[in-house]
Amino acid sequence: MAVRTTIEIVNARQNNLKNVTVEIPRDRLTVITGVSGSGKSSLAFDVVYGEGQRRFLDSISTFAKSRISQLKKAKVDYVRGLSPVIAIEQKKGNNNPRSTVGTVTDINDYLRLLFATVGTGSCPVCGHPLRQRTATQLAERIGQLPAGTVVELRAPFSRPHGEDYEYAFHLLREKGFKNLIVDGEPFSLAEKRELDESREYRIELLIDRFTLRHDSFIQLAKSIEAAMLTLDEDIFLKIEIPSGAPAGFYDGFGCPEHHYALFEMQPVHFSFNTPASACHTCMGVGLSYVVEPRFLVVAPERSIARGALKSTVFNTSPAGMQSYRGVQMYSLSQKYGFSLDTPFRDLPQHIHEILFFGTKGEPVEMLHPPYATKKNWITGRTRPFVGLATEMESWYRHYIRRTSTTETFEPEFIRDCMIEKVCPECGGARLKKQRLNVKVGGLDIDQLSRMQLPELLGFLEGLRFDEDQREVAEAIVRELATRLRLLIDIGLHYISLGRRSDSISGGEMQRIKMSTQISSELMGMLYVMDEPSIGLHPRDTVRVIETMKKLRDIGNTVIVVEHDMETIRSADHIIEIGPGPGVHGGHIVAAGTVDDIAAASDSATGRYLSGRASIPVPTRRHMLGDDFLTIQGARENNLKNLDVDIPLGVFLCVTGVSGSGKSSLVNEILYKQLKIAKTGARIVPGEHDFLFGTELIQNVIAIDQTPIGRNSKSNPATYIGLYDRIRKLFASLPEAAERGYTALDFSLTHSNGTRCEHCSGDGVIVTSLQFMADIETICPVCKGTRFSEEGLEVKYRGKNIADVLEMTVEEALDFFAEEKLLAHKLKVMNELGLGYMTLGQSSTTLSGGEAQRVKLAYELSKVKRGAHNLYILDEPTTGLHLADIQKLLDCLYRLVDQGHSVIVIEHNLDVIKCADYIIDLGPDGGAQGGQVVAEGTPEAVARVAASLTGHYLREVLR
Numbered sequence: 001m002a003v004r005t006t007i008e009i010v011n012a013r014q015n016n017l018k019n020v021t022v023e024i025p026r027d028r029l030t031v032i033t034g035v036s037g038s039g040k041s042s043l044a045f046d047v048v049y050g051e052g053q054r055r056f057l058d059s060i061s062t063f064a065k066s067r068i069s070q071l072k073k074a075k076v077d078y079v080r081g082l083s084p085v086i087a088i089e090q091k092k093g094n095n096n097p098r099s100t101v102g103t104v105t106d107i108n109d110y111l112r113l114l115f116a117t118v119g120t121g122s123c124p125v126c127g128h129p130l131r132q133r134t135a136t137q138l139a140e141r142i143g144q145l146p147a148g149t150v151v152e153l154r155a156p157f158s159r160p161h162g163e164d165y166e167y168a169f170h171l172l173r174e175k176g177f178k179n180l181i182v183d184g185e186p187f188s189l190a191e192k193r194e195l196d197e198s199r200e201y202r203i204e205l206l207i208d209r210f211t212l213r214h215d216s217f218i219q220l221a222k223s224i225e226a227a228m229l230t231l232d233e234d235i236f237l238k239i240e241i242p243s244g245a246p247a248g249f250y251d252g253f254g255c256p257e258h259h260y261a262l263f264e265m266q267p268v269h270f271s272f273n274t275p276a277s278a279c280h281t282c283m284g285v286g287l288s289y290v291v292e293p294r295f296l297v298v299a300p301e302r303s304i305a306r307g308a309l310k311s312t313v314f315n316t317s318p319a320g321m322q323s324y325r326g327v328q329m330y331s332l333s334q335k336y337g338f339s340l341d342t343p344f345r346d347l348p349q350h351i352h353e354i355l356f357f358g359t360k361g362e363p364v365e366m367l368h369p370p371y372a373t374k375k376n377w378i379t380g381r382t383r384p385f386v387g388l389a390t391e392m393e394s395w396y397r398h399y400i401r402r403t404s405t406t407e408t409f410e411p412e413f414i415r416d417c418m419i420e421k422v423c424p425e426c427g428g429a430r431l432k433k434q435r436l437n438v439k440v441g442g443l444d445i446d447q448l449s450r451m452q453l454p455e456l457l458g459f460l461e462g463l464r465f466d467e468d469q470r471e472v473a474e475a476i477v478r479e480l481a482t483r484l485r486l487l488i489d490i491g492l493h494y495i496s497l498g499r500r501s502d503s504i505s506g507g508e509m510q511r512i513k514m515s516t517q518i519s520s521e522l523m524g525m526l527y528v529m530d531e532p533s534i535g536l537h538p539r540d541t542v543r544v545i546e547t548m549k550k551l552r553d554i555g556n557t558v559i560v561v562e563h564d565m566e567t568i569r570s571a572d573h574i575i576e577i578g579p580g581p582g583v584h585g586g587h588i589v590a591a592g593t594v595d596d597i598a599a600a601s602d603s604a605t606g607r608y609l610s611g612r613a614s615i616p617v618p619t620r621r622h623m624l625g626d627d628f629l630t631i632q633g634a635r636e637n638n639l640k641n642l643d644v645d646i647p648l649g650v651f652l653c654v655t656g657v658s659g660s661g662k663s664s665l666v667n668e669i670l671y672k673q674l675k676i677a678k679t680g681a682r683i684v685p686g687e688h689d690f691l692f693g694t695e696l697i698q699n700v701i702a703i704d705q706t707p708i709g710r711n712s713k714s715n716p717a718t719y720i721g722l723y724d725r726i727r728k729l730f731a732s733l734p735e736a737a738e739r740g741y742t743a744l745d746f747s748l749t750h751s752n753g754t755r756c757e758h759c760s761g762d763g764v765i766v767t768s769l770q771f772m773a774d775i776e777t778i779c780p781v782c783k784g785t786r787f788s789e790e791g792l793e794v795k796y797r798g799k800n801i802a803d804v805l806e807m808t809v810e811e812a813l814d815f816f817a818e819e820k821l822l823a824h825k826l827k828v829m830n831e832l833g834l835g836y837m838t839l840g841q842s843s844t845t846l847s848g849g850e851a852q853r854v855k856l857a858y859e860l861s862k863v864k865r866g867a868h869n870l871y872i873l874d875e876p877t878t879g880l881h882l883a884d885i886q887k888l889l890d891c892l893y894r895l896v897d898q899g900h901s902v903i904v905i906e907h908n909l910d911v912i913k914c915a916d917y918i919i920d921l922g923p924d925g926g927a928q929g930g931q932v933v934a935e936g937t938p939e940a941v942a943r944v945a946a947s948l949t950g951h952y953l954r955e956v957l958r
Contacts, residue, residue, distance in 0.1 A: 004081040007048065007526075007557070011077040015042040015845065018586040022575060024048070026081060029548055029558045031571040033605050034589070035881040036849035037581030037836070040561045041530070045087060047074045048559060049528045052085030072776070083526040083557060088513045095502050097285045098273055102449060102497035104509075105487070105516055110480045111497070112267040115445050118465055118473045119438040121262035123255035124156050124236055130254065130262040135228060138261060139221035141253050142212070142239065145246070149212045153227050154181060154204040154238035156260075158433075160280035161425035162393060165195045172205070179206040198361045204238060228263055235263045235434055265438065270445050272430035279430055282423035286430045286500075289396060289418040291389035293356040295682055296417055300345040304329060308344035310417065313388050321371060324378045330369040332385060358387030392417060419684045449498030452926045456497070457484045486515040490547050491540035494659030494925025507535030508658070514547050523555030533564040534878050537657040537907050538952040545570045563881050568605065569594055576605050581850075582836035583808065608882045615886055615910040617957060621937060622650045622896055622916040629670070629693040629870075636664040636686030638930040644919065646670070648696055648870070648901045651892055653915035655906065655941075655949045656933070659925025662905045663874065667702075670903075671872055674700040697901065700870045701859060705852045705878055709843030712762055713748045716846075717805065717839040720829070720858045722812075725822055730801055735794045746791070746801055754791025754801065756782035805840030812839055825861040832857050833887040849879040856891050870901045877908040889914050909956045912949065913938050920949045 006023040013019055017039045024030050032040045054071040102108035121130035142151055157180070159168035172180075173189055180187040181204040187193065195201060207227045212220070227237060238260050241249075245259075254261035271277050278284030295310075302308040307316050314325050333340050338351050363382045368375060386394070396418065422428045429436055429446035436444040441463050448456055460480055465473040487495075490511045495504075504512070510532050517527065532544050545567055552558050552572075560567065568574060574597045578589040590600035597603050598610040607613035627648040634642040639661045646652065654662045668686030675681040677694040708719045717723040727746040730736055736745075745753030748761035755761035759779035763786040766776055778784045785792060785802040792800040799807075799815070807815060809829045816822040829835070832853045846854070852873075859871065873892075877885055889911065892902050896916075906912055918941045922933040934944035942953040 007079065007081040009043070009047060009076060009079050012043060012047045013075040014046045015039060016582055016586040017042050017047075017075075017577075020577075020586065020588055022588055022591065024557075024559060024575070025573050026083075026557045027552065027555060028572040029552045029560070029570070030573040030575065031560050031562050031568050032575045032577065033561075033563060033568060033881070034577035034585065035579075035581050035604060036879055036884045037847050038577045038579075038585035040577050041847065042586075043575075043577060044528050044559055044561050045089070045530070047076050047079065048082070048526070049085050049087045050074045051076065051079045052082045052526060053087075055082065056084065083524055085526040085528060086517065087528045087530075088510050088517070088532070089506075089530045097287065097500060097502065099501035100449075100497060101495055101499045101501065101504070101512065103273075104501055104512055105483060105497075107480060107483050107497055108271075108449075109267070110476055110483070111445060111448065112270040114473065114476045114480070115270050115438055115440055116265045116267045117476065118469045119265060119440055121236070122437045122439065123258050123260050124434065124437055125258045125260070126255065128255040128257070130236075130260065131252075132262050132264045133253070134264045135221050135224040138224050138237070138239070139217060141249075142224075143217050143220060145212055145241070145249075147212055147214050150242055151210055151212060152206060152238075152240040152242060153208040153224070154206055154240055155227075155234045156236060156238070156434075157203045157205050159203075161423075162281070162397065164197050177205055177207075180204065181206055207237075235265055235269055235438070236260050237263060262438075270431065270435055270438075277431055277435060279423055279426035279432055281425040282430065284430045286423055286426070286428040286498075287420040288423045288425075289393075290421050290424075291356075291392045291396075291417050292419045292684065293352070293389050295419075296356070296388055296392075297344060301343055303339075303341045303343055305340040309388070313392070321369070322374065322376065324376055326369060326372070327366050327376045327378050328364075328385060331364050331367045334367055335364050354385070354387070356387050356389040358390055359385045416682070446498070450496050452494060452496055453484050453488050454493050457481060457488065460484075483515070483519055486518055487512065489543060490515050491536060491543040491658065494657075494929070496926075505535050507532070510534075511544065511547075514544075514551070518547065518550055521554065525556045527551055527556055527558045529558065529560045529562075531562055531564075531879065532560065533562060533567055535658060535875060535907065537948065538566075538909060539657060539948055541566050563877075563879075565608065565882075568597075568609065574605075576600075576603050578602075578604060580836060581833070582841075583838075584836045604881065604883050613882075615882060615889070615914065617938075618914055624917065625649050627693065627696045629674075629691065629696070631665070631669060631688055631691055633689030634665055634669055634686070635688060636668050637661060638926060639664055639669075639686075640930040642930070642932060644932060646903070646919070647917055648693075648868070649896070649899070650916035651896050651902045651904070651914070652917045652919065653904050653906050653912050654919050654921065655912055656921035656929065657925050657948055658907075660921040660923075660929035662921055664930075665921070666872060666903060666905055667874065671700060671702055674870065696868065697870045698867050700872065702872045702874075703852060703855045703859065703876070704874060705848035705876070707843055708846065708851050708854055712842045712844060714843040715805070715840050716809075716829070716834070716837055716843070716854050719843070719854055720825055720861060722822060722825055722839060725819070726801075726804060729796055729819070730794055733794055733796060739790065739794070741791075741794065748786060754787050754794070756786055756788050758782065759786070761786045805838070807839055808835060809837050809839065810835040825857070828861045829854075829857045832860075832891055833884065847879055849884060852876055853888070853891070856888075860891065860894060868899055868901070870903065871895055872903050872905075874905045875907070876904060877906065877911055882910065885910055909952055913953060913956050918949070920944075920947050922946075922948060 006025050008023050010021050011019045020043065032044050034040050050071060051074050054073060057071060102111065122128060123130060159165060169189055178189050180189065182201050208223055210223060239254060240259055250256045250259060268274055269277055272284035282288040296313050297308055298310055299308050304314065305316060314320065314329065320326060329340060332354065336351060336354060338347055361384050364385050365382045366378045366380060368379045426433070431446065436446060438444065441459065448459070451459065460477050463477060492508065492511055510529065514532065532548070533541050536544060541564060548558050548560065562568060571594070573592070574594065575591045576589045576597060578585050578587065579602060590597050590603040590606060594609065597606045600606045624647045629646040629648060631642065631644045634644065644665065654666055656662050664686055669688050672683050672685035673691045674694060675683060676685065678699055708714065717726065727743040730746050731741055731743040741754060744750050747753060748755050751757065756779060758781040759765055763779055763782065763784040764776045765779055782788065787802050792802060794800060809826055813823065813826040813830055816826065834853055834857065837850070876888055880888060885908065895902050904911065912918060915938060918935060918938055919932060920934040920941055922929055922931065923946055934941045934947040934950055938953055938957060941947055941950045942957055944950045
């Protein structure tokens with residue numbers, strides 16, 4: 001029997017596909033393209049990937065099926081020729097703050113193994129180098145001492161950041177420790193003794209104390225092993241001889257001065273996901289919550305006595321003024337000479353510092369306020385004031401400790417005042433300080449994790465090892481180097497292993513997964529990818545294409561949903577779905593090679609491939625005016641203390657290679673600072689000095705491609721506001737009045753109205769089956785209309801409410817032509833190319849590009865004359881065909897023509913060339929980026945030799 005060379009799909013009817021029958025060649029790179037909403041993802045992911053996954057799950061045991069959600073069968077007659085399938089989709093990184101690039105790619109596992117194998121420790125006090133020693137080696141060295149010698153095993157200890165000694169000692173008692181050495185003196189945890197909280201002491205745990213005997217080697221080795229197990233989180237052991245060690249005893253074995261030795265280490269010692277190795281304060285996240293003082297101030301124009309501070313911090317009611325906090329505030333005002341009746345913003349800065357961060361140990365006598373009618377318990381005492389912010393952080397730690405033991409409690413009133421900042425104990429390293437005392441090549445594991453990948457690769461390849469370690473260490477380095485090169489080759493040279501996964505874009509995460517698949521070297525697989533070129537500068541697109549070809553060349557089938565012309569030209573086979581979006585799509589328009597597609601008269605992609613169609617360079621650009629937003633001292637992430645002038649009233653593109661600092665400048669600094677200025681949002685902007693010109697705009701609006709709704713009842717009509725008006729129209733009809741219906745009764749989310757209660761307005765009944773996917777069937781009561789019979793009897797111009805929701809935007813525009821508000825909103829949607837969309841289409845079925853255009857239609861339909869808004873879009877061309885990009889540009893031009901400003905972060909050259917003004921960051925990504933390379937019109941940027949964007953712009957501006 002001949003081996004099948006194609007994947008055969010027969011009569012696919014998923015979503016808007018119209019009985020599509022097509023063959024996809026195996027062991028080839030196939031691109032599926034077409035306008036946004038035409039059915040590309042339905043074919044690639046719902047049919048090909050969905051069927052491959054479902055068949056795999058069908059083959060597993062019943063026991064495994066009971067623990068895995070089963071997939072629905074795609075609406076297709078059959079699919080033949082499938083292989084094991086892997087989808088590499090456009091999904092943002094893991095939201096778990098512990099997840100990093102290193103953990104996602106498994107590179108961290110090899111890095112931890114390298115440090116556990118060849119890492120060299122250093123004395124916690126003086127930094128003297130220490131080699132790893134096993135319990136047997138330590139016992140052999142100690143056993144050389146004369147019989148009768150007293151030996152103490154100790155370990156260093158430091159209290160967790162921000163905690164008091166009482167809590168630190170409580171932790172030690174829970175672990176079973178009884179004796180300490182504090183500044184060289186014995187200290188018993190059994191006694192009730194206090195230490196000065198303002199001082200830092202040198203504290204050591206006394207783990208064991210024994211007297212040597214000639215026949216005690218086995219007992220000695222067991223004692224040391226027990227000490228290692230007892231310490232768990234410590235890797236340093238202090239071997240102290242109270243009577244004095246013989247000369248040379250510690251040479252080549254431990255620190256001669258401070259007597260520390262280093263345990264034999266395991267990879268788990270360098271994992272921030274294990275409690276024993278993770279930093280005490282941040283628990284291995286690298287960030288910790290700290291109180292942001294400005295969040296404690298709710299009305300800076302008021303005085304402290306009149307409610308300037310949050311009521312949870314200082315309640316100014318009569319009872320609150322007489323509480324211990326009222327006594328504290330009055331006493332502070334008397335000691336430091338300020339009035340509780342002065343507006344908070346008029347108080348000197350040093351008073352703000354005292355109120356938030358305390359008196360730094362200086363005692364304050366607690367005085368009886370003259371307005372108090374009774375004496376508070378704190379009156380007459382003298383004690384330091386720790387500060388409102390410091391006190392709230394202490395409360396937060398207290399609640400966290402309670403949560404981690406028996407109670408589940410979320411102190412929202414505290415978290416509302418807090419922000420994430422770099423952990424003050426580990427500095428973002430995530431690990432205990434002891435772990436950072438172990439180094440390879442002079443650097444600790446955190447320093448390597450912060451390096452950009454090419455720098456890390458160069459460092460690892462430059463390492464040299466001792467003879468006894470060389471074979472194992474070089475094997476580990478080879479594995480590391482292979483994986484790092486794959487990430488670099490795929491265009492991710494600017495990231496580091498320590499970068500959090502939740503800061504990774506969908507495109508970056510997709511490329512990380514691609515590199516992981518290449519490193520697996522599997523063959524005979526089927527890979528389905530979703531626009532891997534997204535988020536890539538034109539310089540890096542060729543790298544992704546080469547990666548996909550590598551997957552193909554080792555014997556895999558690669559199917560890519562893509563709009564990028566370079567990727568399409570590199571494909572072995574192309575399938576175009578169309579001709580239009582939504583109900584106008586779902587057909588195979590053309591299939592074949594690049595030349596076949598270019599020659600197809602009905603192919604929208606072919607027209608652009610052959611040059612018959614193109615996005616023209618504007619003949620007129622908006623001129624710059626006198627209004628600018630000015631950012632000074634931008635230092636977020638890799639930005640190099642930038643001063644940037646952003647012109648208003650124009651269409652502006654921020655460009656640059658991946659990792660050059662575009663999102664840091666626009667999203668983290670500009671958007672967040674404007675949001676704070678315009679709405680008082682409780683967010684923290686990226687690091688910068690000043691933002692000038694905020695008074696020149698009324699509002700700032702970010703328009704992205706996130707879904708417009710999360711359930712089946714959400715639809716374009718509800719999002720844009722059409723449905724509110726439609727419901728009022730139906731409620732005003734005589735038939736509705738007779739039945740007592742209001743506008744609310746026509747809502748799909750309102751029970752006991754006109755919706756079908758049997759299916760709760762969903763139109764389908766979902767039946768859950770064990771070991772099988774849930775089955776959806778049309779509701780037998782409403783027949784899928786989602787409304788009751790009584791509700792459907794109410795008709796407007798011969799159409800009931802279900803008929804209206806089934807109308808396309810084009811049909812509704814004619815039907816509601818006399819309703820000015822509805823006609824206006826529908827006209828905007830139609831002009832944006834959404835005429836095919838039904839008013840009641842579920843939001844969950846919209847593509848990213850469609851969701852974005854619905855949001856733009858909402859903004860355009862509510863624009864007020866004379867208003868000046870700033871619209872920010874981050875890579876809006878994601879998921880858009882060239883034909884759709886022209887519609888997007890038309891929409892952006894309209895916003896600017898109406899007096900607004902538009903800022904777009906973009907790599908697509910067809911968008912960049914149409915901008916009025918460009919700010920190009922670079923010259924490269926990561927540490928080599930963060931500078932303004934060029935700015936001006938596209939023509940001006942194209943003339944700048946140092947600009948990579950300019951280099952590619954020159955080709956499209958010809």
